[in-house]
Amino acid sequence: MGLTFKDETFRGDFTFFNSPAAIRRFPFPFPEDSYMYSVNMEPHVPGRPGSVFEKTFDVDEHYVAEMRERARVLAEDPLRCQSLPHMTLAGWDLLELIMQAKAREYPDWFSLHRDGDRWHWINRPLEIEQRFTFLDETTLPCGPMEYITRQTQGDFSLQDQRNDNLWMDAGMVTTQADWSLDFDIGMNFFEWHAPVPLAHEKQIFTRALKFLMNVQHGVPARRFNWTMTIDPLLDTSPENYPKWGPSRATLTPENVGRRMHLRVELQTFFRLPRSNALAFPIRCYLIRFEELATQPKWARRLHRVIRDLPDELAAYKGFLRNKPIMVDYLAQFDDGTPTSPGWWAED
């Protein structure tokens, strides 16, 4: 496949970086020079070849390192993966969805052989081979959701749909933008988004919920969200905030290009066939400012977006105190020329 899985870290010495190819395919989330919350849903259909939209579940050069990081987070805090008792079937649905997609789209790396309910799964990058009986939990080393999400990049939440709402009743959450699965599990769609400023008043969540409850099996959807993270830290959890919070006071004009990262969430939504639950993968992509600055269009646009962002949003996203340093750094790449519409760097 021509892709080498990198040996890199997301903590401690932070050796993570993006190769030039990974930079070019980065999912830059701003289609225009300003940003405000919107539902911004689109069909999750195959996108440009080579882009993160090409496959159902993108596997990139960070795959093996990210799975190693997930295992470390779970060893430190098992509460990052939880599933309420009625969500086991949805976990099987998710396992089937991911295994089928990966085996179909990345046949060199993943294989799935099915003989009735006797399944045989091979994950070559992680050197895993597993024979199990579909829908029989005793034949896997852990629950089905945990099993497959230990092998799939991105956080996952499984939403039960009942009483005209979505209930976050299961999840694997180790690369989150500062929210706690342990606290939020069991909440409905409005409750777990409750702390988000401005969006409730704009009816964003009412419209998003209406859209999501109507997502049909076989017709997935996607949208972007984003924030900023100092150092390539995947686990920006509230649980560990006392450990990573101090880094926010260490940003300087000299290190901002190297240490500040745009953190993009590619959120996708899949209706699951047996449980009727909604699978909600939240895939995190990180890119340091100096990597992003290699793409002139993105650097110009990011400068304008950050400069003009309401302080309330910058505060919620956790970078208000560092916004001046970030804007000053990005300004050097913005000569004021127009940017073309859309997020592709090459357009």
Add this chain to the structure above:
Amino acid sequence: MAGPDAFGEGIWAKKKPGAQTGAAGMTKTVFPPSIPSRPTYGVLAPRPGPAHLMIADGDGAGAVLDLVGAGDAGMAAGSHLIYLPGPDGTDRTAELAALGLARFHRAPSFAAALPRLRKVLGDAHMGVQIYLAGSEGLIGQAQREVMEAGLPHDAVQTEHRGTTVRRVQCVHCKGITENVATDPFTCGHCGLALFVRDHYSRRIAAFQGVNIDAEDPGLVPPPVEKFR
């Protein structure tokens, strides 16, 4: 844009308007508008049913007295009240004992009341009406028990009265500190200085506490008494 209310008290509250601000403990507490995960409470109103289960603490006694006073003559005969002193020490056992309910149990604490509550909820039949009144900690923990017992959420009404001290979970160490009166406060388990969010988990029956000086260790603003 409050989310659908899992316990339905918002619906029932509308049926009996007239909640007023007043001295703490005298009437329903009125909270300022907040985020959708923050619980809201109504006003207890008698509803027909074969059995009435009331759980209250402290000044929630006033809501129970009003409830029984508004009920029909037969309500007392079908009622079971579990009452405990409030987090601030308020204890109106004598007034409640004088109501003459079919069953009245005074417990020294919620933990002590729990085995009895679980038994009663497990034994409950269809149509039981459940009334919760008093502090947020009591209402939230009792609601959780009702939920786990699998009883229909529309059987439950809640009314907040009296102290507004909070039950708060430290998001870092997961320890729960009861009766938090100030913001920030010191986690009773790990000792971190926490600010109190309005974000609330029904499953944990607690508000969320987050380290206030994580980014600038040692810079803790003086505690302000926000909940009393």
